[in-house]
Amino acid sequence: MPKILQASEILGGLTKSNHKVLVVLQWSGGNDGLNTIIPTQNDIYYKTRPTIALKPQDTLRLQDDVGLNPHLPFLKTLYDEGNLAILNNVGYENPNRSHFRSMDIWQSASKSNQIWQTGWIGRFLDKNTSIAQQNLALEVDDTLSLALKGQTEKALASLDLKQLYKNTQQSYLKAINQIHHQHHEKPVDYLYQTMASTLQQVDYLYKNSHIIQQHTSYPSTTLGKSLKAISSLILSDVETKIYYVSVGSFDTHNNQNKRQELLFKQINDALQSFVSDLKANDRFQDVMIFTFSEFGRRVAQNASNGTDHGTANNMFFISSGLHQQGLLNDMPDLSKLIEGDLIYQVDFKSVYATLLDRWLGTDHRPILKATYPLLSFI
Amino acid sequence: MNEMISNINEQHYHLLRRAGFGVQAKQVAHLADYTPRALYEKIGTASSNSFRPLHVVNREALERTTKQAKLTNNRKMINQFHQDHIRRLTIDWLDEMANSEAPLREKLALFWHGHFACRVNNSLHQEILLNTIRQHALGSFKVLLQAVSKTAAMLAFLNNQQNKKTKPNENFAREVMELFTMGIGHYTEQDIKEAARAFTGWSYNAQGAFLFRQRVHDDGSKTVLGHRGTFTGDDVLNILIEQRATAYYISKKLYQYLVNDKINQEHVQWLANRFYDSEYHIQQLLHDIFTSNWFYDQEHIGALIKSPVELTTGIRRILPMEIQNEATQILLQRLLGQWLFNPPNVAGWPGGKAWIDSSSLMLRLRLPQLIRDNEQITLRPKSNDDLDMGLTAKGKRNRYQIMAHVDWSSWLQIFADIPADQLLTQIGKALLPTMPEPKQLQLVAKSAHRSQAGSAVESYTLAIMGLPEYQMC
Numbered sequence: 001m002p003k004i005l006q007a008s009e010i011l012g013g014l015t016k017s018n019h020k021v022l023v024v025l026q027w028s029g030g031n032d033g034l035n036t037i038i039p040t041q042n043d044i045y046y047k048t049r050p051t052i053a054l055k056p057q058d059t060l061r062l063q064d065d066v067g068l069n070p071h072l073p074f075l076k077t078l079y080d081e082g083n084l085a086i087l088n089n090v091g092y093e094n095p096n097r098s099h100f101r102s103m104d105i106w107q108s109a110s111k112s113n114q115i116w117q118t119g120w121i122g123r124f125l126d127k128n129t130s131i132a133q134q135n136l137a138l139e140v141d142d143t144l145s146l147a148l149k150g151q152t153e154k155a156l157a158s159l160d161l162k163q164l165y166k167n168t169q170q171s172y173l174k175a176i177n178q179i180h181h182q183h184h185e186k187p188v189d190y191l192y193q194t195m196a197s198t199l200q201q202v203d204y205l206y207k208n209s210h211i212i213q214q215h216t217s218y219p220s221t222t223l224g225k226s227l228k229a230i231s232s233l234i235l236s237d238v239e240t241k242i243y244y245v246s247v248g249s250f251d252t253h254n255n256q257n258k259r260q261e262l263l264f265k266q267i268n269d270a271l272q273s274f275v276s277d278l279k280a281n282d283r284f285q286d287v288m289i290f291t292f293s294e295f296g297r298r299v300a301q302n303a304s305n306g307t308d309h310g311t312a313n314n315m316f317f318i319s320s321g322l323h324q325q326g327l328l329n330d331m332p333d334l335s336k337l338i339e340g341d342l343i344y345q346v347d348f349k350s351v352y353a354t355l356l357d358r359w360l361g362t363d364h365r366p367i368l369k370a371t372y373p374l375l376s377f378i
Numbered sequence: 379m380n381e382m383i384s385n386i387n388e389q390h391y392h393l394l395r396r397a398g399f400g401v402q403a404k405q406v407a408h409l410a411d412y413t414p415r416a417l418y419e420k421i422g423t424a425s426s427n428s429f430r431p432l433h434v435v436n437r438e439a440l441e442r443t444t445k446q447a448k449l450t451n452n453r454k455m456i457n458q459f460h461q462d463h464i465r466r467l468t469i470d471w472l473d474e475m476a477n478s479e480a481p482l483r484e485k486l487a488l489f490w491h492g493h494f495a496c497r498v499n500n501s502l503h504q505e506i507l508l509n510t511i512r513q514h515a516l517g518s519f520k521v522l523l524q525a526v527s528k529t530a531a532m533l534a535f536l537n538n539q540q541n542k543k544t545k546p547n548e549n550f551a552r553e554v555m556e557l558f559t560m561g562i563g564h565y566t567e568q569d570i571k572e573a574a575r576a577f578t579g580w581s582y583n584a585q586g587a588f589l590f591r592q593r594v595h596d597d598g599s600k601t602v603l604g605h606r607g608t609f610t611g612d613d614v615l616n617i618l619i620e621q622r623a624t625a626y627y628i629s630k631k632l633y634q635y636l637v638n639d640k641i642n643q644e645h646v647q648w649l650a651n652r653f654y655d656s657e658y659h660i661q662q663l664l665h666d667i668f669t670s671n672w673f674y675d676q677e678h679i680g681a682l683i684k685s686p687v688e689l690t691t692g693i694r695r696i697l698p699m700e701i702q703n704e705a706t707q708i709l710l711q712r713l714l715g716q717w718l719f720n721p722p723n724v725a726g727w728p729g730g731k732a733w734i735d736s737s738s739l740m741l742r743l744r745l746p747q748l749i750r751d752n753e754q755i756t757l758r759p760k761s762n763d764d765l766d767m768g769l770t771a772k773g774k775r776n777r778y779q780i781m782a783h784v785d786w787s788s789w790l791q792i793f794a795d796i797p798a799d800q801l802l803t804q805i806g807k808a809l810l811p812t813m814p815e816p817k818q819l820q821l822v823a824k825s826a827h828r829s830q831a832g833s834a835v836e837s838y839t840l841a842i843m844g845l846p847e848y849q850m851c
């Protein structure tokens with residue numbers, strides 16, 4: 001039994017499904033969903049994309065009329081094993097086509113006309129962080145995304161734990177921090193608190209990260225290294241519940257297929273190592289990986305063999321703990337568009353709500369500041 | 379010199395940190411000649427007379443590049459032109475903040491830059507908006523609001539080009555009420571709809587100048603906040619200025635920027651009333667803040683967290699430096715979370731505690747050492763897909779250095795006669811709003827001794843700048 005379960009059963013906090021871990025894989029730049037999950041029998045798809053459409057025989061067949069991008073063969077394996085779910089037509093009301101604005105909407109989980117300065121995982125931290133659980137989320141990057149910033153709590157961001165650990169050891173920060181007496185009424189105390197929790201988290205995570213000897217080899221890409229680091233922490237049973245990592249850029253205005261191939265290969269290979277590692281250590285059923293992009297792309301291609309910013313998109317869910325597998329809903333209806341864009345059918349906040357309630361075992365309502373219908377794939 | 383420093387009290391430093399970006403090294407010798415109040419009058423007068431526009435965009439070059447980009451269907455070329463020029467504009471503005479004898483203007487311009495948040499990749503439009511904001515930073519808020527609302531940058535950013543009689547777009551009207559004037563809760567959705575109709579036809583020409591398109595303007599009757607008439611956009615702005623909620627909203631926000639994040643209701647209300655009665659005279663409001671006795675209350679000293687720009691500008695005012703690779707400053711802004719001309723959203727930078735997370739804090743504390751040691755930064759900021767257009771692949775970790783030649787002379791001179799055992803305390807007093815505990819200072823001294831390069835003053839100064847207390851304002 002994972003260590004964390006025992007600890008929190010005594011101390012309260014997240015209870016129901018405590019050994020569950022969530023890995024968010026952000027596809028930055030707006031991935032083209034229609035060339036990811038391909039409607040291989042759809043005339044509109046082939047008519048509107050004369051040079052970039054993928055022919056049925058070039059895709060990996062999922063169903064008679066649905067193919068997977070050929071550069072994601074490992075996802076096809078997961079699909080065949082029943083460890084993959086695909087949700088189509090995910091988006092939100094009044095979609096925004098600016099990268100940074102739409103990413104803000106996804107990361108904060110606000111409505112399109114609301115500006116929120118905290119992220120959905122950040123508010124999860126606000127709700128669930130306690131003295132017993134201070135390391136609930138980690139972003140594998142040099143800077144922290146809005147998604148992981150809460151009102152009072154913020155996740156740690158580190159692309160290279162070893163380097164960060166070395167930095168904190170060399171400096172005299174530790175000593176300075178030990179001497180400082182927290183007054184809690186002085187504004188500078190917030191900085192000392194942040195410093196203290198950073199030192200504590202880096203120390204805790206770094207020391208745990210090499211307890212388990214990893215036998216699986218990973219590709220030497222940034223994503224490969226990031227997933228290797230995440231796996232080392234999951235296998236060590238650290239208390240971290242959410243890992244956040246991003247890859248991109250998917251902003252394929254020209255020569256789309258080449259760019260998508262490059263990124264998909266990186267993702268495919270890194271995921272293959274990651275999942276093998278989890279399987280070998282019997283943890284795949286406890287880990288849920290999901291992917292998202294800030295928007296999908298337009299149905300019709302542009303003049304530069306690319307696609308421009310669109311709206312609704314598909315999401316992948318990867319775990320051996322899925323309740324529903326395969327295609328969870330219908331493929332997009334290409335005959336019903338708004339100004340050439342797909343119409344969303346599933347609010348992405350329902351996806352978050354489902355993950356929070358059913359995977360992480362925490363009430364989504366205070367975190368998303370609304371009640372959303374739950375989906376049944378978990 | 380020893381005596382001179384001890385005559386400067388913490389009020390001088392507090393005022394200089396808040397009404398600007400902190401003391402300049404060469405200023406220290408003359409500080410004791412002024413009472414804090416007289417010092418404020420001096421700063422206020424200097425800043426009110428000082429406007430000089432920043433120009434980086436050559437309009438002919440822009441026209442040429444635009445034409446060529448169109449001919450060759452090369453979107454990247456024109457994007458690159460704008461990115462390069464916005465970078466130049468940022469660096470020139472930072473230089474102005476660091477070197478200006480009138481820092482209050484730039485301090486307020488930085489406030490308005492966040493208040494009128496705007497993110498468009500058009501260097502000409504951004505240059506015009508910045509100069510509009512800098513020109514009116516200390517003048518009338520009414521004039522400032524009118525001028526900003528008519529800039530191409532803002533009209534483009536808030537989609538007013540698409541706001542037409544036949545198909546109104548409410549974005550501009552909404553943000554003007556929610557973010558620029560009254561704040562949420564003082565208007566209805568119906569007010570926004572009606573106000574949006576008044577702004578139909580507000581547009582701009584190819585040179586970035588305001589243009590009223592009569593053909594798409596809705597000249598019918600509108601009802602806004604209880605007033606009824608065939609309003610134009612100007613009429614609506616006047617109605618918003620007549621609202622006391624606007625005076626309160628601006629006063630409160632400026633109080634939080636200049637005094638304390640936690641507001642004192644009584645003081646803010648007093649400021650708002652006087653601001654309204656002065657017909658929105660910004661300098662009057664600043665005078666009220668900086669000459670009030672409560673401004674110097676202990677609870678306000680060191681109560682604010684410096685923004686990244688305030689932090690780096692403050693260092694440059696103490697240690698004048700020639701930065702050889704100026705663009706590193708932009709990298710620092712991105713890593714620390716305040717990338718000028720790229721606010722996170724229409725509401726600007728949230729500020730306060732939002733500046734601080736584990737990554738940004740660790741980099742802030744390392745920053746002074748980076749200046750001296752030419753140590754490399756291997757951190758990588760988040761990608762920006764709006765600017766990159768998918769043209770750069772994320773992946774490579776570039777190494778950056780701050781290559782700067784620091785002129786220590788003025789700063790060294792100040793401490794020339796200070797006995798060694800008092801040096802650390804005296805430097806601390808000049809740099810920190812609140813002093814760390816004595817034991818912590820001893821540690822600072824120890825760590826400074828370990829890094830051998832330079833004199834004791836240099837080592838102490840950089841070590842003190844690396845303390846959490848130095849992040850406070």
